[in-house]
Amino acid sequence: MIKRSVVVKNPSGIHARPASILVKTAGRFKSEFFIHSHGYRINAKSILGVLTLAAEQGARLELELDGEDEKDAMEEILTLFEDGFGMMDEE
Amino acid sequence: MYSIDKKAGQNTVYKGVASAEGLAAGECFIFNPQGMVLSQRLIDVSQVKEEQLKVASALRIVELETRKLAQLSAEHEENNEKAGVSAAILEFHKEVLRDPMLIAEINERIRTDFLPGDRAIFQVFRNYIQKLEVSGSRMFRERIPDIVDIRSRLISNIQQKEMIVQVEEGTIVVCKEINPSEIILFARKKVSGLVAERGGLTSHASIIAKSLGIPFVLEVEGITENVKTGENIVVDGYKGIVVTQPTDKLVEQVREAITQQEKTRKVEQKLHAEPAMTSCGHRVPLMVNLELEAEIDRVKRFNPEGIGLLRTEAFFLDTGEFENGRFEGHDQVRFLQRSAELAGDKELTVRLYDVGGDKMPSFSSREENPALGWRGVRILLDKRSLLRFQLELIIKTLRPFSCRAKVMVPMVTNVEEVIEARKEFDEVCSRFPGRKIDFGVMIEVPSAALMAAEIAPYVDFMSIGTNDLTQYVLAADRGNSAVSGYYKPAHPAIWRLIHITVEACRKHNVSLSVCGEMAANPGAAAVLAGMGVESLSMSAPNIPQVKKVLRLNTLALLEKTALHILKCGTVNEVDQILKDISAK
Numbered sequence: 019m020i021k022r023s024v025v026v027k028n029p030s031g032i033h034a035r036p037a038s039i040l041v042k043t044a045g046r047f048k049s050e051f052f053i054h055s056h057g058y059r060i061n062a063k064s065i066l067g068v069l070t071l072a073a074e075q076g077a078r079l080e081l082e083l084d085g086e087d088e089k090d091a092m093e094e095i096l097t098l099f100e101d102g103f104g105m106m107d108e109e
Numbered sequence: 110m111y112s113i114d115k116k117a118g119q120n121t122v123y124k125g126v127a128s129a130e131g132l133a134a135g136e137c138f139i140f141n142p143q144g145m146v147l148s149q150r151l152i153d154v155s156q157v158k159e160e161q162l163k164v165a166s167a168l169r170i171v172e173l174e175t176r177k178l179a180q181l182s183a184e185h186e187e188n189n190e191k192a193g194v195s196a197a198i199l200e201f202h203k204e205v206l207r208d209p210m211l212i213a214e215i216n217e218r219i220r221t222d223f224l225p226g227d228r229a230i231f232q233v234f235r236n237y238i239q240k241l242e243v244s245g246s247r248m249f250r251e252r253i254p255d256i257v258d259i260r261s262r263l264i265s266n267i268q269q270k271e272m273i274v275q276v277e278e279g280t281i282v283v284c285k286e287i288n289p290s291e292i293i294l295f296a297r298k299k300v301s302g303l304v305a306e307r308g309g310l311t312s313h314a315s316i317i318a319k320s321l322g323i324p325f326v327l328e329v330e331g332i333t334e335n336v337k338t339g340e341n342i343v344v345d346g347y348k349g350i351v352v353t354q355p356t357d358k359l360v361e362q363v364r365e366a367i368t369q370q371e372k373t374r375k376v377e378q379k380l381h382a383e384p385a386m387t388s389c390g391h392r393v394p395l396m397v398n399l400e401l402e403a404e405i406d407r408v409k410r411f412n413p414e415g416i417g418l419l420r421t422e423a424f425f426l427d428t429g430e431f432e433n434g435r436f437e438g439h440d441q442v443r444f445l446q447r448s449a450e451l452a453g454d455k456e457l458t459v460r461l462y463d464v465g466g467d468k469m470p471s472f473s474s475r476e477e478n479p480a481l482g483w484r485g486v487r488i489l490l491d492k493r494s495l496l497r498f499q500l501e502l503i504i505k506t507l508r509p510f511s512c513r514a515k516v517m518v519p520m521v522t523n524v525e526e527v528i529e530a531r532k533e534f535d536e537v538c539s540r541f542p543g544r545k546i547d548f549g550v551m552i553e554v555p556s557a558a559l560m561a562a563e564i565a566p567y568v569d570f571m572s573i574g575t576n577d578l579t580q581y582v583l584a585a586d587r588g589n590s591a592v593s594g595y596y597k598p599a600h601p602a603i604w605r606l607i608h609i610t611v612e613a614c615r616k617h618n619v620s621l622s623v624c625g626e627m628a629a630n631p632g633a634a635a636v637l638a639g640m641g642v643e644s645l646s647m648s649a650p651n652i653p654q655v656k657k658v659l660r661l662n663t664l665a666l667l668e669k670t671a672l673h674i675l676k677c678g679t680v681n682e683v684d685q686i687l688k689d690i691s692a693k
Contacts, residue, residue: 033248034201034255041204064210065201066237069252072244 019084020092028102031074036103041065043094049085051095111362119354123329125304127349128315131324132370133281133302134343134355134363137336140276140284140291147264148225160219160226164212167226167266169440171259172206173401173423174289175199198255205259211237227264234260258288265291276300281344285333289317293403296321302344304329304351321407326351377653381412385656391664393638395655396456396646398624402444405451408649415456415513417572417646418624419448421499425462438502445503449510456644457512458572458622459503460551461489461496463519480586485520485551490529500537508544515547517572522554527567549619553577558606561613571614572646575625579603598627599683604640604674611641622646631658632687636674639667658691 026032032040044051044063051062053071055078060067062081073079083092113120152160205211211233218229234256241253276282281302282295292303292314303318303325318325324346336342336353343352343363352359385395396417397408424441449457465476465484476482489496500516507514518530527550534548552558553574561571575598580587582602585595597603607623614621622644627633629651635658637645647655670686677683 030248034252035197038197038201038204041208061210064208065204066208066256067210069249070237070240070244072241072249 019082020088021080021082022092022096023078023080024096024099026073026075026077026079027099028105029075030105031077032068032071032103034069036098036105037065037068039103040068040095040098043098044091047083047085047087047091047094049083049088049091051091052082052084054080054082110366111359113352113359114356116356119356120359121335121353123332123335123351123353125326125329125332125349125351127346128327129303129318129323129325129346131302131322131346132344132363132367133324133346134360134367135279135281135301135341136277136339137281137283137304137342138276138300139333139336139338140282140287141333147228147231150225151223152219152225154223157220157223160224160229161216163267164215164219164226164230164263167230167263168206168212170266171262172203173403174262174293175202175206176423201252201255202259205256227267230260230263230267262288265294281342283332283336283342287314289314292317292321292323296323302326302346304332304342304344306330306332378410380653380656381410383656383660385414385652385659387638387659387662387664387667389663389665391638393642393659394455394644395652395659396458396622396644397649397652398646399448402440402447404649405447409451411649411652413451413649413652415458415644415646416448416452417456417458417622417644418517419445419457419459421460421462422464425464438498441499441502442506445506446510449507449512449514452510452512454511455513456515457507457510458515458517458549458570458646459507460517460519461486461499463551464488480580486518486526486530487520489518490526493533496530496533497537500534501540504537504541504544504546507546508541513547514544515549515570517549517551517570519551519574520553520577521550521564522556524560524563524567527564531567552610553581555582555606558610561610562616565613565617565619568619570620570622571610573607573610573621573623573625573642575603575623575627578606578625579627582606597680598625598630599633599687600680601674601677601683603627604677604683607637607642608640608671608675615641620644629655630687630691631655632689632691635659635662635667635690636671636687639664639669639671640674641671662690 028036041063052059053062053068055071055073060071062068071079081092081095113122214233215229218224218233219226224232238253238256241249241256244250276295276298278299279301281304282300283304285305286307287303287305295303300323303323305327306329307327315325324344326344326346326349329351332351340353341355341360343355343359384392386392394414396415397411397413398418398420399405399408399416400420400423421441424438424444445459463485465479465482503516516534518527521527531548538546547569549568549570549572550557550564551574552561552571554577557564558578564571576587579596579598579600583595583597583600585592587593587596611621620643623637623642624646628637628645629647631654634645634655638659645655670690674683674686677686
């Protein structure tokens, strides 16, 4: 099991589109994927779970991955956050 | 057509927005889905499994509908920048319908609280909606209507029978808002018109109403307050108006206009009944492309002469985890059976799963360039158990039917793949003797067209998929608006590759058809026939126009035109020739 901390960079936060991308990406890996925020732990392969985090720009989240491909998964998911889900120029 | 006389207390005109063309006059039905009653009873322990299955089936049907909507909206919004936005929203719907937590929670409520499926769905969704409602950001709250829509689509799917059963044929449905799946359900009851106060999932509802030919006017303020179920109203889906308390004279005039339109349509339908051939009598069977069971009833009236492309990808998602040897194919079997009934004694060409690696999360990591990646026959040959499963399912299912059954392999790029796939096909066939089934390949990659003569000895038929062929030959992604100017199916290079394929098939006595958008363009379709393509397959609504152009030309002229096109150097020259042919 590995954990990493990330900050939401894209201006509009993790709304429907970034959440779709996140869940879809996580779904490609076998590892279990959870996000911790404000004492909650949600299954991050669940799009509704991710949305209810209501993670806005600047929010700090802890990512938890557990499984045989956890390293690759973490790398890809961190890249998504880093790139702001390709939505850095959204108002 | 008709004129609206001013009369006190009658002929009150409400202006709205025209959403789907057509006229309707008749009794209305006030549809109020907010009044939807959830089952109150608790279920028995013995019914748990059954309720969970109902939910699973609703999830699957609504997802299929979503896919269909995505496809329809792509067709309708091809040149619209909004297309990207609605595609993203539909993508979101799809993810919600597959949400593992959501599904697990619903099943849990059924199992432990003995809730019936509709109430379990309602409650689990409600929890999520409430959480989103308290969220601060607009971007989050904006998705709530979508989630509510998914919930009501699921619930109405479970309750559909009870819900829409009161509506009689010819009724005009008046409501505050309506979602696409409700329109589909009303269409089954043969309603004659739709009126809504609000848009809701506007564009999709409109697309569905249009494709089903139901006149639809929306944004008609206050209409549900001003008419009662059973009263007459008039709907004009051309002008976007609704008339309440119409005079008898107006109703009569509108009905007259409708009769007139139906007459015109009958003339067109006569053309549907005519065989597809050139004016000199050369037959070119026009077949239909099918993807979903729901389409089968809709395409019948176009009298397709067979099914030239039966896509099975929708059922690939249903086969689930084939890796663990867990296969299911009940839906695919039903789809095949109903398609075989439609085909009658004509052709039914089933294309094996044509999916890319992105459809198989458990096997693939993201590909840089999926169009050039692990897809089509490459996956089928790597996952033999999947290939054998589908071959066996198709061959077993189609055995008792009298159609000319054909199985087609997607995305081949070389002879070796064809030989390998044929080996698997022959092996399965040998286990089910006594039924001749043809084996063929899709020609949709340049190398396959160039090597058609080498491929020909191993196949019974070929079918050219012009959409992918165009994308690969011209190095232009049709979904990418930045290069849409480069995606030109009429490009001379495409015609030359088709010509090479035609020659190869002729020499080896292999039959050849074209499926894909090119076959649906009347001018291009006629020239394909002139080039020597034997049959064409397209989406059903395109059949009449193609038939019309074919019937206006002689084969000799089309052959000459085909030769002319092979000499063209630019897309413009080709376009001009195609225009001339279809403008006759």
